[in-house]
Amino acid sequence: MSAPRTLDVGALPPGAFGSRSLMWWGTMGIVVIESTVFALAIAAYFFFRTRLPAWPPDGVAPPDLRWGTINTIVLVASCLPNQLAKRAGEHVNLRGVRIWMLVCLAFGVVFNVLRAYEFQHLNVLWDHDAYGSIVWVLLGLHTTHIVTDFLDTAVLAALMFIGPIEEKRFIDVEENSAYWYFVVLAWLPIYGVIYWAPRLM
């Protein structure tokens, strides 16, 4: 009897980027879960809207546009260093990863601080009525994301400086950037709902 046939996978590389990696699938799983939460929270906002004649109810003023709009610009602008960090990761370029992750973190400090101003200028408190509750929850949900994404990125950046650095960490850099995109993109509809729905509806 001849030797059994085999399929030798020994020459395959120990990792891959993008949708080929397991990490991408894990990240996208989280993205799907959290997008669903955002979508349902927005649905709840409009559910309340259908129940009331005036919006915002009780003569409450809509949230001030200034801080939310500035923050939207900052968040969108952070996509540039984020893309550069992602590309440096995909090229296993440690120097580039270090630089652009630090720039991302600087943006993170700015948009987290600006977020505090946003809360102060919503012109309603969560315990005023259901409108206040859903506006605070929408902004709070997204704030949870920018805070945790900032912390994630800070830990990963620290690792890229301190080590031990393994090659698979560059996949983490790439996926961290993908998640950052999600956090920014998820903000755009929420910004529209919080700041523009009360003015247009």
Add this chain to the structure above:
Amino acid sequence: MTARLELPHAGEDLAMLEATWAEPRGFVGWCTHVDHKSIGRRYLVTAFAYFLVGGALAGLMRLQLSRPDNTWIGPDLYNQIFTTHGTTMMFLFAVPVMQALGVYFVPLMVGARGIAFPRLIAFSYWMYLFGGLFLFTSFLLNAGPDAGWFAYPPLTETLYSPSKRADVWAQLITFTEVASLAVAVSLITTVFKMRAPGMTLNRIPIFVWAQVVTSFMVLFAMPAVMLASTALILDRLVNTHFFDVEHAGDALLWQHLFWFFGHPEVYIIFIPGAGLVSMIITTFSRRHMFGYLAVVLSLVSTAFMGFGLWVHHMFATGLPQLGESFFTAASIMIAIPTGIQIFCWIATMWSGRIFVRTPMLWVLGFFAIFVCGGLSGVMLAAVPLNIQVHDTFFVVAHLHYVLIGGAIFPLFGAYYYWFPKITGRMLSERLGQSVFGLFFVGFNLTFFPMHVLGLHGMPRRVYTYPAALGWGSLNLAASIGALLMGFGVIVFIVDALRALRAGEVAADNPWGAGTLEWATSSPPPNSNFLRPPTVGGREPLWDNPVDQPTVVGLRADVRDVLVTHVLDAEPDHRVEFPEPSLWPLLTAIATTTMFIWSIFTPWGVVYGSVPVFIAMVGWFWPHRPDEGGTQPWPIRHRTLPLPNEAPASGGVI
């Protein structure tokens, strides 16, 4: 296993491989396990223990209702009992036990050495364990939830539920959903990225398809109940007004969010059950599934339609008639994919060579009971009948026919089917038939009379009823039936314990099945497959040619796994899996502390998140440089061709 050990070049390498995948011993070692078989076994045992608790609570209810004007259990305790029973069975048993089967068997059935994100699976188990202990501890402290398993506001708002009972319910939801979402993400990744070379999408076993479809439903359904329960906690804790009508809130929002989760939940429980039925029927009919594609597409379309039915739980709330008609039509339409599956199962059995063993008995029982439950479901989809029997025992009868018929019967079939694979021992055929007989007769005796009671007007959730209403004899019959079911479960436990010690030793493939979990020893070795398989057909053990290649080249000194492409499972790259770790447990303890703390003060979330963050950093931080990292790592590389498409000389040593 012995046959494989005698292969040329075996010896040393295989011993090292098994040592690499071995999990540590001792209690602390036990807390660090990340292997899917170890976690899967725990999940199964814990889910079964929770099932026994939920069943005992049901027994107490049947005892209380066995005669009219009974006062053994008062209304307050009775409320806690039925709420904890429903909550346990839905959140702590039915969903997790199906996912537990997925955790144990999906990697084996797709020919992988592990499950994707093994530490996440360990974390999921600990959250699930702590969530259940939290609920039962609360129950024993007279703080068990008491507003029904769906916790409708305004009853659960602070004004009407000033104690912590509603918070316990809401936070239990968070525990179980975190656990469930983690398993869903892991299973999707495992199935799409870690299948054995050659297992193209149209060769995935139907049970594995069922797990994937269910996992996707979990991703879209569970967030709804998490959002709802979070809003409820916020209403109770920091005076938001989501469900408070006096401040522009609306209790109906709860019903929408809850049932947007709750109806898909029924299919999250039933679809794995249907997958089990397909698998058992295939094996015991000795032929490939009739209409494989139709069955898989039925599972997928059931999942889609399952999200379009939720309003039929709300017909009594006075929604617009057009909406009610739409949801009636959707609720009737979902019978179509289920019907397709049933006809495919019948065709498979009809054209196969059936041999009946205990797993097949449970499947035959499933047919009888599930079809009855489906028929009463079509009845309930009609608005006039729905409103007439709303909140009566007719609904109790229907949901138990669907859930016990659709999930528990296939599940017991799976226990008998897979017990030899997990433990290496056979359960007794003779006792298995008795267990089935007791459970089948007991089930029908318990729940069939409830249809009649409901039509006679007996409402749900009442702790007693006056003798003059004439409900006594049917209730007594139901209670006797419950006793029979309980007795059946006890016989099952006795047989399982006996088999563990002295059962007949199981062969690798005692049923002559065709899927990959039977290609390895019983129980499987630490590394699942000493020689990972490749796949040449839908039922590899039946279809593979004799010279079907096995995978070589995975390292034996680290936990090396093969990652393949989504569509056709061509080998793509390798990944080193993590070692056992204590961090998932520590993270779960920190998260549990935060969740329970937040019932009492919102600052619990703020301060409690600090240990969670620390534990997660500890989890993530690498402890040693990667040994595999020295290899060249080209960003673009060619993937390997599939084994059966490889030139005959290419893959031969």
